Amino acid sequence: MSLSFDPTTLHTDLFIDGAWRKATRGATFAVENPATNEIIAQVADGGPEDAALAIEAAGRAQAAWGKSTPRERADILRRAFDLVIANTDRLAAIMTAEMGKPLAEAKGEVAYGADMLRWFSEEAVRVGGDSTTSVDGNTRILISKEPVGPSVLVTPWNFPLAMGARKIAPAVAAGCTMVFKPAELTPLTSLALVDIFQQAGLPDGVLNVVTTASAAPVVENWTSSGIARKISFTGSTGVGKILLRQAAENVMRSSMELGGNAPFIVLADADIEKAVDGAMKAKMRNMGEACTAANRFFVHRSVLAEFSEKFSKKMSELRVGDGALDGTEVGPLIEQKGLDKVQSLVADAVSKGARVLTGGTRPEGPGYFYTPTVLTDVPLDADLMSTEIFGPVAAITPFDSEDEVLRVANDTDWGLVGYVFTENTGKAMRFSAELEVGMVGINTGLVSNPIAPFGGIKQSGLGREGGKIGIEEFLEYKYTAIAI
Numbered sequence: 001m002s003l004s005f006d007p008t009t010l011h012t013d014l015f016i017d018g019a020w021r022k023a024t025r026g027a028t029f030a031v032e033n034p035a036t037n038e039i040i041a042q043v044a045d046g047g048p049e050d051a052a053l054a055i056e057a058a059g060r061a062q063a064a065w066g067k068s069t070p071r072e073r074a075d076i077l078r079r080a081f082d083l084v085i086a087n088t089d090r091l092a093a094i095m096t097a098e099m100g101k102p103l104a105e106a107k108g109e110v111a112y113g114a115d116m117l118r119w120f121s122e123e124a125v126r127v128g129g130d131s132t133t134s135v136d137g138n139t140r141i142l143i144s145k146e147p148v149g150p151s152v153l154v155t156p157w158n159f160p161l162a163m164g165a166r167k168i169a170p171a172v173a174a175g176c177t178m179v180f181k182p183a184e185l186t187p188l189t190s191l192a193l194v195d196i197f198q199q200a201g202l203p204d205g206v207l208n209v210v211t212t213a214s215a216a217p218v219v220e221n222w223t224s225s226g227i228a229r230k231i232s233f234t235g236s237t238g239v240g241k242i243l244l245r246q247a248a249e250n251v252m253r254s255s256m257e258l259g260g261n262a263p264f265i266v267l268a269d270a271d272i273e274k275a276v277d278g279a280m281k282a283k284m285r286n287m288g289e290a291c292t293a294a295n296r297f298f299v300h301r302s303v304l305a306e307f308s309e310k311f312s313k314k315m316s317e318l319r320v321g322d323g324a325l326d327g328t329e330v331g332p333l334i335e336q337k338g339l340d341k342v343q344s345l346v347a348d349a350v351s352k353g354a355r356v357l358t359g360g361t362r363p364e365g366p367g368y369f370y371t372p373t374v375l376t377d378v379p380l381d382a383d384l385m386s387t388e389i390f391g392p393v394a395a396i397t398p399f400d401s402e403d404e405v406l407r408v409a410n411d412t413d414w415g416l417v418g419y420v421f422t423e424n425t426g427k428a429m430r431f432s433a434e435l436e437v438g439m440v441g442i443n444t445g446l447v448s449n450p451i452a453p454f455g456g457i458k459q460s461g462l463g464r465e466g467g468k469i470g471i472e473e474f475l476e477y478k479y480t481a482i483a484i
């Protein structure tokens with residue numbers, strides 16, 4: 001096994017009220033390396049009884065933590081940032097082992113997650129407030145912001161460090177306590193991050209973590225507790241809807257980062273080199289396992305041949321393998337289920353008339369690998385047009401008119417991100433205005449940025465993470481009327 005961290009130093013227990021502890025039932029579950037199918041660690045399998053201890057600890061800690069000073073919170077976040085940066089190699093190695101992404105990408109994610117901590121350390125001291133006078137001059141109106149309260153954080157496996165950091169950082173900055181459930185496929189990176197927060201001086205009870213192989217009873221314990229005031233979830237739209245229904249019972253504030261079905265549009269006047277470069281990033285970052293991944297490529301017929309040929313060539317040259325090995329550019333998918341899904345989406349598209357330009361195969365040997373694949377002439381009724389592929393498969397469909405491509409691009413329940421390639425500023429602005437999405441990339445295949453508001457519209461979610469608005473998700477407004 002090629003690990004550059006010492007497996008005996010991994011945290012594998014629950015973290016509740018400032019202490020590491022076994023699951024009450026004593027159960028554990030295995031974490032697998034998706035490149036080798038080897039078991040990396042056994043992690044505590046928490047149940048509802050552990051969830052209850054965690055949310056009670058978060059509830060008890062809220063009053064004091066809510067009164068901590070902005071500077072204290074900023075300093076903790078800043079120390080956590082420094083520690084994450086100092087531990088980049090170790091965190092990246094853990095992430096690659098449990099999730100599969102190549103080490104270079106894992107290091108990129110550590111930098112992105114760390115930047116979230118730094119950004120919110122800077123925002124923590126700038127929450128501010130407002131004051132004004134009523135129009136009749138009789139009342140002074142004082143507007144202050146307060147932490148929303150104990151918050152439930154649930155994260156997916158595809159960005160094991162960044163998804164946690166993107167929720168924990170604004171919650172800490174706002175003065176909220178937390179119960180955190182990382183994805184069962186990738187709990188080790190999250191536990192390492194929690195350890196860093198403890199080292200950074202976060203008080204006991206502020207951040208509690210329950211790992212579990214059975215998410216539903218743990219999270220439901222929290223949403224039904226009456227203690228939690230907020231839920232922040234990143235994951236599939238289906239689970240998001242379940243959690244929104246649960247949140248409705250106790251009228252909890254909700255932030256949801258759900259699925260996407262990103263269009264990647266190459267207009268006739270696009271710079272094809274830029275478009276190919278953007279396509280590689282938008283499709284292949286994280287092996288295509290990202291909600292921001294380009295899911296549908298719409299390419300103007302006049303540039304179809306050039307774009308397809310250059311893009312397919314680059315895709316076919318990518319080195320697929322264990323992400324821990326030097327030179328690997330594409331790691332495995334996370335699990336057999338993901339691999340089966342990708343294979344069946346490709347088979348469906350081909351059965352409906354799509355042609356395979358490169359890839360479309362599954363390498364021999366261990367691990368959940370799939371070859372980078374480009375399909376063309378993909379018909380609009382192919383299942384992958386309305387399903388998140390979550391794998392290294394690019395589906396190209398030619399178009400003739402801009403009105404037509406806008407209509408088709410918007411013909412989806414999702415609205416997270418859209419990518420447009422054009423050298424014409426007017427067209428760029430038109431597409432930016434008319435695409436029904438929360439984020440638009442113009443001549444770029446990468447939109448994630450700690451200082452920008454990340455999030456989607458339609459069934460891609462509610463609320464934003466990052467940017468100036470990110471902290472607002474964890475704050476309530478209180479207004480005091482003072483007679484004058």
Ligand code: ADP
Nearest residue numbers: 154155156182183184215216219234235236239
């Ligand atoms: P993905 O398809 O990316 O794995 P999921 O929505 O299934 O997305 O998972 C995202 C997170 O939601 C994970 O932490 C998972 O354990 C959790 N989860 C899955 N099902 C439920 C559920 N019924 N209730 C609460 N959390 C859940």
